Amino acid sequence: MQRFRPHWNKTCRPSGKKPKPLWRQHPAKSAVEAASRKERKATQEKFDKALEALNEKLTVAKEAVWLTEKFGEGVYQDIPGLCKVASRDTILNEKGASLTPGAYVGVAPVEDDGVDFAQRMKEIHKELLELQAESNRLMETISKNLEEMGV
Numbered sequence: 001m002q003r004f005r006p007h008w009n010k011t012c013r014p015s016g017k018k019p020k021p022l023w024r025q026h027p028a029k030s031a032v033e034a035a036s037r038k039e040r041k042a043t044q045e046k047f048d049k050a051l052e053a054l055n056e057k058l059t060v061a062k063e064a065v066w067l068t069e070k071f072g073e074g075v076y077q078d079i080p081g082l083c084k085v086a087s088r089d090t091i092l093n094e095k096g097a098s099l100t101p102g103a104y105v106g107v108a109p110v111e112d113d114g115v116d117f118a119q120r121m122k123e124i125h126k127e128l129l130e131l132q133a134e135s136n137r138l139m140e141t142i143s144k145n146l147e148e149m150g151v
């Protein structure tokens with residue numbers, strides 16, 4: 001019995017046929033391409049609406065995940081930088097009847113990234129001084145060259 005051995009091309013694919021990219025294999029793309037010229041726009045709009053609906057569902061799911069991360073127990077809690085319950089007494093007496101949310105909510109705590117701010121600013125300042133010195137040297141060279149040219 002003779003075994004079948006397909007012809008392999010340079011890209012190591014049988015019969016020299018390249019597989020279609022994934023976006024070309026999608027049924028929506030195939031349906032739009034298969035539709036007649038008059039129906040293409042309507043078919044495309046149909047799939048665009050379906051895609052928009054899926055994106056809306058994805059957005060709702062992402063928001064639900066975010067809410068679960070913040071209020072996992074299902075109970076309201078004050079979260080710095082996001083929300084806070086303030087009593088009327090606090091609003092009237094302590095905050096001067098200000099209804100600006102930032103007066104109550106505050107700022108979310110910043111996570112430490114492990115970089116020493118003062119040290120990093122010294123490094124940046126040193127680099128800036130070096131770049132300015134190089135800029136001055138280049139300006140002098142350009143000025144000399146222009147003087148030699150008579151400009």
